[in-house]
């Protein structure tokens with residue numbers, strides 16, 4: 242009997258735990274005051290958050306999650322403490338591989354679309370922790386360069402959800418070892434929070450007579466310098482509204498401030514030469530960005546790492562990148578990226594980040610030619626190739642089962658919160674558009690682009706397409722359907738046939754037919770090699786289609802090379818065609 246009762250209790254608990262909808266609530270507003278105690282690696286936070294019920298059912302239970310190294314101290318509604326149970330929830334969304342979860346019983350049921358404001362308090366330690374990486378076999382030596390988040394007396398930098406839950410989140414468990422599960426949970430979280438507001442007041446607790454560290458949370462951070470308020474401790478305020486793709490991040494170190502508007506440059510002692518590369522690259526980078534995107538006006542910030550091998554990270558217009566290496570090329574490219582953000586705000590990730598990465602490639606071209614730019618883009622191709630191959634496999638499977646409604650796989654660029662798409666794939670899409678419509682038309686599009694006309698409530702969901710079509714005087718609906726509104730995978734080109742012939746007057750021609758085996762169409766360049774030279778033409782080949790053209794040649798053709806790398810393809814092994822002499 243005793244045992245049965247115990248089992249019943251156990252099962253009862255399991256059932257209620259399973260019934261919790263962890264993603265029912267979205268945090269639509271954060272108003273947090275965070276105090277750092279670097280000597281103790283400690284953080285204390287208090288403030289208010291607003292939860293909105295985004296589920297279809299009324300909710301009485303809300304789950305709030307913070308890093309497992311932090312502890313809940315208080316949760317109140319309308320000034321009254323509410324009942325909550327605190328537990329550890331295993332999830333790779335945090336660097337410790339677990340979360341401190343508060344299962345909160347709200348004073349009243351919250352109806353769908355209604356909101357509730359909670360006063361919260363939590364505190365704890367944020368130390369360097371590579372658990373979630375080392376437990377899937379990543380050596381600690383490598384893991385610590387990507388999992389660098391920590392509060393420490395010498396160097397503090399902490400990224401938000403997806404790295405360290407230093408503010409409350411509401412997510413289902415994410416698992417690194419299960420393929421894309423972690424990224425899916427993080428992307429879903431970011432999509433839910435994209436419209437949320439975040440106000441952060443960050444301060445340093447306690448005086449440090451020997452030091453005057455700089456606190457950073459965004460390029461726009463409003464605050465007093467550590468110097469001026471030494472007696473009261475440093476304090477800055479950051480505001481992200483809306484959050485968009487930004488991961489709220491803060492940093493604190495004994496930075497040397499070498500700012501020169503609009504660039505705020507924070508380097509660490511000993512990295513002067515690396516920081517100087519940024520200072521020197523600012524003028525040419527600004528000139529380049531201004532010509533394409535307009536004058537950068539909003540501040541951008543680039544901050545150094547104590548660990549020279551730390552993986553760079555971007556949060557809005559704050560870029561964290563090591564200045565230990567003296568790399569002129571990298572400094573120029575990093576500046577171009579951030580200056581594009583400064584000049585061209587957008588709430589569309591594929592526009593905001595896609596254009597910034599596209600601009601990096603263009604800057605590479607200016608410095609090292611088209612091939613250097615295509616090699617640079619090639620590094621991006623690897624990032625989304627695998628996901629696109631899954632799309633291809635799914636579409637082939639569906640093609641065999643005609644009755645089955647096309648299963649939605651992949652990530653349409655227009656709506657994705659997956660970084661590899663809105664950064665890497667989007668960079669290619671802008672590059673292809675530039676190749677198709679030319680520099681002048683694209684510059685005109687960028688000049689006319691207004692973020693406020695391209696938001697999610699927009700009457701015209703094809704806003705960008707229409708700007709481009711107007712500038713290029715060309716119908717590009719098919720291109721946007723294949724690359725932006727849908728994820729149809731990648732094209733796969735090959736030469737289907739060639740036919741050399743001569744006119745009566747002896748002029749040589751080659752009739753070329755290209756086939757695209759993929760489900761996304763593109764305009765692709767192809768180069769005909771002949772005795773004494775080569776000639777490059779461009780041709781539009783729609784998805785699963787062929788296109789034929791004829792080219793006049795000054796000599797006998799010996800081969801054809803399709804795609805110089807400017808169009809991301811699923812298979813590049815079938816792109817060279819040899820023409821044997823007749």
Ligand SMILES: [Zn+2]
Pocket residue numbers: 555557578582593594597
């Ligand atoms: Zn960016």
